Amino acid sequence: MAFRFFRLRVALLGGGFRGSFGKALRTTLLYAILAAAAVLLAIAPTVLIDDAQQRSAVDLLIGGAVLLGVFLVPFFENRRMLEPRQFVQYPAGPGAIAGGLLLSSVITWPFFLLVVWLVALAATRPAWQEPAWAAPVAFILAALFAVASARVMSLLSRLIAGQRFAGALRTTGVVLIVALLPLAVFAGATVFAPGGFDAVDQVAEKLAWTPFGAPFAAVEAAGAGDLDAAGMYLAIVAAAIVVLLALWFALVAASSRRVERPLSPGVARSGLGWFERFSARPAQVIAARQLTYWARDPRYRVALFAIPLAPVFMMLAFWVAGAPLTTLALVPLPVMLLLLGWSQHNDIAMDSTAIWEHVASGTRGRADRAGRLAPVLMIGLPLAVIGSSITVTIVGDWRILPAVVGMNIGVLLVACAVSCVFSVLTPYPATRPGDSPFVQPQGAGTGSGLAQTIAMILALVLAVPPVWFAVNALVDVEFTENMWALAFGIGYGLVVLVLGVLIGGWLFDRSGPELIAVTQIFD
Incomplete structure (x- = not known):
């Protein structure tokens, strides 16, 4: 079953390039720009911030924000996610469907962009390269956490909102993004203001004890020689992944037994x-x-x-x-x-x-x-x-x-x-x-x-x-x-x-x- 999901994912990846030459060119340019933006996001702190301690706090803050976005965005926008109920008619149990969907999620453009960003982070942070095992383990856990959280939140939103309220959920997400834009601009300006890094340090210290910031706190602690703290941070991420995986398999099983109420055929869908x-x-x-x-x-x-x-x-x-x-x-x-x-x-x-x-x-x-x-x-x-x-x-x-x-x-x-x-x-x-x-x-x-x-x-x-x-x-x-x-x-x-x-x-x-x-x- 997993092999079939991988073939489907590859076909979906190539769908954006099929058709006219102009469409293929636009798709190529789009993902090239997104990959360049991911690399730029990884390089920017090293260019703008000279102090190593301040740069590590900003790295943790950016990394936590990225993983938090991966966690929240699929709840409001899940139209591009494959849904387990689409495959219940095939001769496979909920466990096989859940495992196949989860494993095949690595063959998606968002996951590729996440990997590009993580690789760029590891390549541009010499302090994170010792011990050699720390960065690979932390970033693999971060990637697994991102995949599991995206799948869980996407399915959870489908079960809660369904097709009937999906539009309202997307509108809510847009409102929240618009609401956070002024705050994000203000936070960015605060970082470079006099005394602004004190607030960044306080937020980074609290964020490090969450699954969103723990992977980046782990590589920082390992680079500083504090292996006990690094192990504790990695344990936080691993525990969160285990919880998300258990929740994912439970939600897939519940989804396969639940039928969404169909829309009334007598209700007009346009013109009213x-x-x-x-x-x-x-x-x-x-x-x-x-x-x-x-x-x-x-x-x-x-x-x-x-x-x-x-x-x-x-x-x-x-x-x-x-x-x-x-x-x-x-x-x-x-x-x-x-x-x-x-x-x-x-x-x-x-x-x-x-x-x-x-x-x-x-x-x-x-x-x-x-x-x-x-x-x-x-x-x-x-x-x-x-x-x-x-x-x-x-x-x-x-x-x-x-x-x-x-x-x-x-x-x-x-x-x-x-x-x-x-x-x-x-x-x-x-x-x-x-x-x-x-x-x-x-x-x-x-x-x-x-x-x-x-x-x-x-x-x-x-x-x-x-x-x-x-x-x-x-x-x-x-x-x-x-x-x-x-x-x-x-x-x-x-x-x-x-x-x-x-x-x-x-x-x-x-x-x-x-x-x-x-x-x-x-x-």
């Missing part, structure tokens, strides 16, 4: 916009409709354009008062996320012409509440992650990233929870569909102002806990405090959001006919 990307369930259909509204209805676009203005004016006021830039950088994003979530506090009035469908069809209130959150969360969560990275870059301390992310996501989720309740509890007249978004409807006055004020005050009060823990982590920058602020911000926000959806859904179920009566008055 957002409805193509959601299943035929109440909350998801409502989410697709809301996303369509946000894309086409000028009333929602005006609100989105107005949200960034408030933080700008706040920053100007604080700047005139003499607040430092590093403190001001923390203000705009939470305010924008708070306003984004709060902007949905009257969404039933905005959707007054369709609310009767939910009541007449018996749609549960929690499905209505959850579905209407889709546009805000699809905009707010990427904004929170990407904006937090930019905020940390401006502040100049990457260690506070977990606390900033936790604070921003917590504020967004809390504001959404408040909107889930108040849009049912206190709807007030809104601009009618088709009217100018700047037209003020009749009847808006004390009632609308009171609803807006109470919703904003409640959102601010509920946002205090995640902000408080984040501020404590920012004042006393410790790893544990920052991770606690991240976990608390996300966990607290999710709990409040679930409660908001349930309470808002309960209110919707109890007052459905009254909501129809109230919204029809507005029309």
